[in-house]
Structures are given as structure tokens and as C-alpha cells.
Amino acid sequence: MSTTSARVLGSLSRHAQPPPPANERFARSPVLTQPKGEAMHTADGRELVLRNIEPGDVAAVQRCFKRLPAQDVRRRFMHAMSELPAPMAQRLCRIDPELEAAYVLMDETVTPAELRGVGRIFIDVAANSAEFSVLVEREWSRIGLGALLMQRLVDECRRRGLGELWGYVLMENRPMLELCKELGFVATMLPGEAGTAQIRLAL
Ligand SMILES: CC(C)(COP(=O)(O)OP(=O)(O)OC[C@H]1O[C@@H](n2cnc3c(N)ncnc32)[C@H](O)[C@@H]1OP(=O)(O)O)[C@@H](O)C(=O)NCCC(=O)NCCS
Numbered sequence: 001m002s003t004t005s006a007r008v009l010g011s012l013s014r015h016a017q018p019p020p021p022a023n024e025r026f027a028r029s030p031v032l033t034q035p036k037g038e039a040m041h042t043a044d045g046r047e048l049v050l051r052n053i054e055p056g057d058v059a060a061v062q063r064c065f066k067r068l069p070a071q072d073v074r075r076r077f078m079h080a081m082s083e084l085p086a087p088m089a090q091r092l093c094r095i096d097p098e099l100e101a102a103y104v105l106m107d108e109t110v111t112p113a114e115l116r117g118v119g120r121i122f123i124d125v126a127a128n129s130a131e132f133s134v135l136v137e138r139e140w141s142r143i144g145l146g147a148l149l150m151q152r153l154v155d156e157c158r159r160r161g162l163g164e165l166w167g168y169v170l171m172e173n174r175p176m177l178e179l180c181k182e183l184g185f186v187a188t189m190l191p192g193e194a195g196t197a198q199i200r201l202a203l
Helices: 003-015 055-067 070-077 086-093 145-159 174-182
Strands: 038-041 047-052 100-107 114-124 129-136 164-170 186-190 193-202
Touching (some): 055 100, 055 114
Antiparallel strands (some): 047 100, 186 193
């Protein structure tokens, strides 16, 4: 063997790695998935991911419902409910994107990931308006998440060119009435429904 070929072989044996066996080539690579949603950092240092609701969120929605105090269930659904039936949870997660939008705030620091807040709109095409609903889990309240979700809903309505965003709110629901007032909504009493106000924002 010449000196030159001995030098080349030497350098190959130092630097070239034999390829891994075929069955290990991809198993060794880290799986790179696109992160879903936007990372949110709360003022008190907690982290959440804001994203669109998905059909796979049913179990998280049901667990969230089980953690809610009866008062928040009544404030969100406008009547008492002891459980969230599976068909309803499925319906809430499988939206029609033409007529609905729903954003969830997911806590991915725990396993399984938990839903801490959700805001949604149902669009009435004929009236060119949308009805909202919003919910933030108690332990995550008063840190701006309700306002953030409502602002997303307002932005989404504007993006779709809708003229009004509205919702029903119980008169005893001071947190929601205050939140809506801060965002510029106007409340009107519903005739014949003493305990309920209709809250409206012209867009
Ligand atoms: C109403 C609700 C969404 C508020 O969510 P939240 O994340 O706590 O709201 P925020 O932290 O964004 O608060 C925004 C503003 O709302 C008002 N607000 C919120 N909670 C309040 C409370 N307990 N008392 C008085 N005002 C309150 C305040 O003006 C607050 O601004 P500030 O914190 O600067 O004073 C939440 O309490 C909830 O999910 N309630 C149960 C479901 C419900 O009522 N949904 C509405 C009908 S669809």
C-alpha cells in the first residue's frame, strides 16, 4: 500500500461512522412536531397554550366540567347541570368552522394536559352577529384570561366582518358583567327574564 492510500484509509477510519442498522435509523432521530397554538405567560408566571378547540379535547372538557363549582356551571350554561353528557362534550369540541369558533387555554405543564379556559362564538348569519360564551377555571381566574379570551372572540368576529357580538349573562354574575363593561359591552335587561341581561358589543 502506498503512503498516500494509507493516509486516506487512516482518515476514513477515524471520521466516517458506519450507518446504523436500517431499523434504527429513524428511531434514533428525535420526532419534530410543529407546536400547536401560542404560548401564553400569565402575570403570575404560569404557562398556558392558546389554540383552537379540537375533537380530541372531549376528555379534557369533561374533566374541566367536573372541577367547576355549581355556581360557575350555572353562570356558563344558564341553568344547573350535574354532569356534562358525552354527546354534549363531543358537540362542544367538534365545531363547524363556518358558524363557530372556539379557543381553549390548555395547561400543558401537567399530564394529561388540562383545559383552564374556553371561549366560543356561535354565528347567526342572518343577523350578522355572534353569541359568545366564556369560562375560566376558578384557580386561574383574576389574571386576565377571561379578558384575553373575550378579546380573541371580538377579533374573530371583526375578522369575519360581523356587526355585533352578544351574550346572555345572569344579573348576579358580577365578574362577567364587570369584564364586559371593561371591554365596552352594553347591558340591557331582558323583558320577562328578571335575572338575565343581554350584553352587546357593536363591532
Ligand atoms: C367571568 C369569568 C370569565 C372572568 O374570567 P377571569 O379570567 O377571572 O377574568 P379576568 O381576570 O380577565 O378579569 C377581567 C376583568 O373582569 C372583572 N372581574 C373578573 N372577575 C371579577 C370578580 N370576581 N369580581 C369583580 N370583577 C371581576 C374585573 O373588571 C377584571 O379586571 P381587573 O382584574 O383588572 O379588575 C370567570 O369568572 C368565569 O369563567 N365565570 C364562570 C362562567 C361565566 O360566568 N361565564 C360568563 C357567561 S357565558
